[in-house]
Amino acid sequence: xxxxxxxxxxxxxxxGTIRKVFAEHRPIESWAVAEQEEGGRRTVLRAxxxxxxxxxxxxxxxxxxxxxxxxxxxLLPTDAVIPKPEPDEDARETREAHRRATTREVLYGQIERGxxxxxxxxxxxxxSTVVAGxxxxxxxxxxxxxxxxxxxxxxxxxxxxxxxxxxxxxxxxEAAKSLACGFALAVGLSILGAAVMxxxxxxxxxxxxxxxxxxGMAVALASGACAALALTSGASASLVGVMVAVALLPPAVxxxxxxxxAHWREALGAAELFAVNVASVNLxxxxxxxxxxxxxxxxxxxxxxxxxxxxxxxxxxxxxxLLALAIVFxxxxxxxxxxxxxxxxx
Numbered sequence: 001x002x003x004x005x006x007x008x009x010x011x012x013x014x015x016g017t018i019r020k021v022f023a024e025h026r027p028i029e030s031w032a033v034a035e036q037e038e039g040g041r042r043t044v045l046r047a048x049x050x051x052x053x054x055x056x057x058x059x060x061x062x063x064x065x066x067x068x069x070x071x072x073x074x075l076l077p078t079d080a081v082i083p084k085p086e087p088d089e090d091a092r093e094t095r096e097a098h099r100r101a102t103t104r105e106v107l108y109g110q111i112e113r114g115x116x117x118x119x120x121x122x123x124x125x126x127x128s129t130v131v132a133g134x135x136x137x138x139x140x141x142x143x144x145x146x147x148x149x150x151x152x153x154x155x156x157x158x159x160x161x162x163x164x165x166x167x168x169x170x171x172x173x174e175a176a177k178s179l180a181c182g183f184a185l186a187v188g189l190s191i192l193g194a195a196v197m198x199x200x201x202x203x204x205x206x207x208x209x210x211x212x213x214x215x216g217m218a219v220a221l222a223s224g225a226c227a228a229l230a231l232t233s234g235a236s237a238s239l240v241g242v243m244v245a246v247a248l249l250p251p252a253v254x255x256x257x258x259x260x261x262a263h264w265r266e267a268l269g270a271a272e273l274f275a276v277n278v279a280s281v282n283l284x285x286x287x288x289x290x291x292x293x294x295x296x297x298x299x300x301x302x303x304x305x306x307x308x309x310x311x312x313x314x315x316x317x318x319x320x321x322l323l324a325l326a327i328v329f330x331x332x333x334x335x336x337x338x339x340x341x342x343x344x345x346x
Contacts, residue, residue: 001122003078003085004026006049006057010071012041017064022047025057028085042070048081055103059297075106104166104294107231111162114155115175122185124152128245129186130193132253136206137199144205144250151245153182157278158227161285164312165294167305179278183252201261208268209254212276212327217320220247220277224284232292247277276323283316 008018012035022030022045030047049057058073065071071290128151135144159175162168193199200206223243229238251274290309296302 003048003050003081004054005046005076005078007044007046007074007076008061009042009044010065012043014046014065014068014071015043018045018061021057021060021064025053025060054113056257058103058105062297077133091204102208106267107162111159112171115159115171115178117174117178119180121152121178121182122142124150125182125185126189128249129189129253132249133190133257134194136209136250136253137203139205141205148242148245151249153248154227154241154244156182157244157281158285161228161282162289164286165289165305166296167308186249186252190253191260194260199257199261201263206254206256206257209250209273210258210266212269212273214272214324214327217276217280217294217324220280221284222328223247224281225288228285244281247281248274251277272323272326278314279320279323283320286312
C-alpha cells in the first residue's frame with residue numbers, strides 16, 4: 001500500500017485539534033489547504049501519511065472529532081511522491097506497533113462492493129455456470145479455468161468473514177444472501193442443463209467434483225487464507241479469486257447436474273464438497289482477518305465483534321469438524337467411490 005493523503009474538512013475551531021493529531025502520528029508532511037466561509041467557517045487540512053500510520057491516524061481523528069458536527073475525512077490515493085520519503089529509523093518500534101498494510105475503511109469499501117447482490121453478480125454467476133458445465137462434461141480443463149476467472153464467488157465469502165471480524169451483521173447478511181442466491185442460480189441452471197441435454201455423467205472432471213477428501217479441504221482453507229491476506233496486504237486478490245471459484249463453482253454445478261440426472265448419491269457428494277469448501281474458505285479468511293488485527297474502532301463495537309468472531313469460529317469450526325468426520329467415514333466405507341450408473345439411452 002502506498003502513502004496516502006488524509007484530508008480533513010471540519011469547523012475552523014477544530015483546526016488545532018486536527019493539527020495535534022497529525023503531529024502525534026508522524027506525518028511525512030502536513031499543511032492547511034484553505035478556509036471556507038460557506039455554511040460557517042471551516043478548515044481544510046491535509047497530511048501525507050506513511051502506510052504504517054494511516055489506520056492509527058484515522059482512528060485518532062475520528063475519536064477527536066466524534067463530538068463535533070459537520071466534519072468529514074477523505075482518503076486520497078497518491079501515484080507518486082517526489083522526492084521519495086526517507087524511512088524513519090528512530091521510530092521503527094512505533095512503526096511495528098502501528099503497522100497496517102491497508103486501512104479498515106479501505107478494506108470495508110472494497111469488500112462491501114464485492115458482497116452486494118447485483119444484476120451484474122447474477123449475470124457473472126450464470127455465464128460462469130454455463131462455461132463450467134460445458135467444461136465439466138467435456139473434461140476440458142482450460143475452459144474450466146476460464147469459468148473460474150469470471151465466477152464472482154470471492155466477494156460474498158470475504159464479505160461474510162469480514163463482517164464477522166467486525167461484528168457487522170448487515171454485511172454478513174448481505175454476503176450470505178449473495179452467496180445463497182448465486183449458489184441457487186448455479187444449481188438451477190445446471191439442473192436445467194442436465195434435464196434438456198445429453199450429458200456424459202461419467203466424465204472425470206465432473207465425477208471429481210462429487211468426491212470429497214481432506215486434500216480438497218486443505219485447498220479451500222489455503223484459498224480463503226490467501227484471499228484475506230492478499231486484501232489486507234494491499235496485493236491484488238484477482239488470482240486468489242480464481243482459487244476460491246475453483247473450490248466453489250464446480251461442486252455447485254456438479255450438484256445441479258447430478259440432481260437433474262437423478263444420481264442422488266453423487267449429488268450428495270457434490271453438496272458436501274461445496275459445504276466443506278464454503279466453511280473452509282470463510283474460517284480461514286476470518287482467522288487471517290483476526291491475525292491482521294481487523295476490528296472496529298469503538299470499544300463497544302470491539303466487544304460485539306469479539307462475540308461475533310467467537311460465534312463464527314464455533315459454528316464454522318464445528319461444521320467443518322463434522323464434515324471432516326463425514327469425509328473420513330466416506331473414505332472408510334467407499335461411499336463416494338463407486339461409479340455412477342450409466343446414463344439411460346434410447
